[in-house]
Amino acid sequence: MHDETGEVIGLTQLQLHPRRPGWGYQRDTVVVEAHRGRALGLAMKAEMLRWLTPLDLDLVYTGTNADNVHMIAVNHALGFTTVRSLVEVDRTAAGLLQALGGVDAEQRQAEHEHP
């Protein structure tokens, strides 16, 4: 929260799942563009981790895009280490149907809309 304006200028979120009680998942962290460059991302993320101390977690998981140098720098400053990288791919459903052989995607779509 920005003291002068009362506006929210950044956030970080942390999820706890009953299925894995020993783990915390620190998801999105964002600082409004006009306020970047003052290590607010690091400060918010660190403060959230301090809040976790009473929970006695075994592990905190976080992640970001492989090209997000700013967030990676924040994570490494906090001592997180990179354990894996993911490659995500996508394709339209129509393209997949065509690639899967002989299925006329447009026809399937028309049948779906007008059975």
Ligand SMILES: CC(C)(COP(=O)(O)OP(=O)(O)OC[C@H]1O[C@@H](n2cnc3c(N)ncnc32)[C@H](O)[C@@H]1OP(=O)(O)O)[C@@H](O)C(=O)NCCC(=O)NCCS
């Ligand atoms: C990641 C993020 C929170 C870091 O913001 P921050 O805490 O202000 O970053 P820092 O204070 O460490 O800034 C480091 C430098 O990078 C610059 N910078 C930070 N984020 C930048 C961005 N998205 N684009 C361009 N420059 C950026 C800062 O101006 C600063 O430059 P300087 O060293 O010349 O002063 C911020 O970039 C952001 O909100 N990005 C969009 C959301 C996002 O990608 N979140 C991560 C997904 S989990």
